[in-house]
Amino acid sequence: MSIADVPRPANGHSALPADELPPEDGGFHREPPHDLEAEQSSLGALMLSAQAIETVAAVIKDSTDYYRPAHQTIYSTILDMYAASTRGTSIDPITVTAELTKRGDLAKVGGAPYLHTLVQTVPTAANAEYYAEIVREKAALRRVIEAGTRMVTMAYAGLDDADQIVEGAMAEVQAAATGTTDAIPLLSVADRWEGFLDELQAGTDPQALDTPWRDLNEIIELKPGQLITIGAATAGGKSLFGMNLAAHVALKRNKPALVASMEMGGSELMARLTAAEAGVNLDHLVRRKLTEADWGRIAKVADQLANAKNFVLDDSANLTLSKIRARMRWMTARDNPPAIVVADYLQLMTPEGGKATDNRAQQVAEISRGLKLIAMEFQVPVVALAQFNRGAVGRRPLVSDFKESSAIEQDSNIIVLLHRELAEDGTDTGPKAGEVEAIVAKNRNGASGRIVSLIFQGHMARLASFAR
Structure with a gap:
C-alpha cells in the first residue's frame, strides 16, 4: 500500500472523518478552508458576463476547486453550456435553470431561487478573476490538508518501508503544490x-501523429506540444489541409480531433467533410442537388460519420484562446481529450485582453504564442492555419510572407507553406495545374526546404497524395 492508495475525496472536502480532524483549542473541529462568498460571486459573475466565463475558466481548471458540491455542479454545467454554445446563446439564471432541470440537478443545487441569489451576490462581474483566485487558493489549502492526512495515515500504518513512505510523502507535497494528483x-x-529505448525498438514515436499524405510523412511528424503552422494565400488550400488532416486523425486513426473554425460555419464544414470522405462533388452538397450516384457514395460513409463523436467542429463566433481551452476541457471531461487541434485561421481569431493601442501585428503575435502555450499545456499538436499577405501572390511563398506578424515563424515547430499557381480568375494555370506544392519551410526536428507535391481536388474538398 502506498500514499497514492489512500482514498482521495471525490468532492474536494477533507478526506478525514469529522472525528479524526485535528481539534482546535477547546476541542472544536476545524472546517476545511473555503470562502463561500467568493464561490457565490464567481458563479454569479459567470451568469452575468460571457467574458467572465473565459476569465474564470482560465483560473479554475477543475470544478472540485469549489468546496460546496452544489457549486461544483453549477460550475460544470455553465462550462458545458458555454463550450456547446453557438451564436446568440445566452447563459443566465434562466437558461442555467433549464439546463439543470434537463439534467435532473436543479433540486440538488438549491433550485432556481438560489441561482438568482448567486447573481445578486456579485458586487461586480469585473472582479470575476479575483473571486476565482480566492476559490483556487482555498482549494490549494484543502489539497495540502488532504495530502498531509494521507501522509500521517501511511506513517502510522507503517505498511511500507520508511524510504517509500518518505518518497510518497514528497510526491504528495509536490502534487499539492502544483494542484495536480500526479506523482513527481x-x-x-x-x-x-x-x-x-522502448521507443527506439518500436521504430516509431507512439505519441506522434501522421498525416494523410504518405510522401509528406517522410519529412514531418506531428508530436505533442508542437505548434504546426500551415500557410497559404487565399484559395491556396489551407482549409482543405486542416480539415483533411483532422478527419484523418479522427476517422482513420480513431483519435479525437477538434477543428475550431472562424473561416466557415458548421454546415459548410460538414459539406466539405462529406465531400472529402464520400468523394462527392462539393458543389452538389452546397447547392443540395445530389444525384443518385452521390447518395450511393454518401451511404457508404454514413455509419462512420454518424458515429464520429470524437470529431468536434467548433464554429463559435469570436473564437478566442480561452474558448479553445474551454472546448478542449469540455472534450476531456467526456473522456474524449483531443489528440489534435486545428485552428482556422490564426489571423481571424479574436485577441484577449489586448490594449486599444496594440496594433494587429502585436495581437497576432499574442495569439500565435497562446496557441503554442495551449499545445504545451495540453500536450497535443496544434495546427494553426495562417494567411499570407498580398506580397506572396504570383511566386513561391516565404516564411516572411505571413500576414501581420513575423512571430508566427518564431513560435512554430513546423511550418508548411502551400503554393498553387493560379490565374487572375482563380483557376489553375501553368505546368503544375491541379497541384499544390507543400513546402516544408521549417522543421525543428527534421529536414527543411523539401517540397512535396499534392493533388488539388477542390471539387471534392481534399488534397491527395501522389504516393500510393
Missing part, C-alpha cells in the same frame, strides 16, 4: 532511459 515527474536521464 520522471525528469532525470536515468528515469527516461528505458522508455526512450
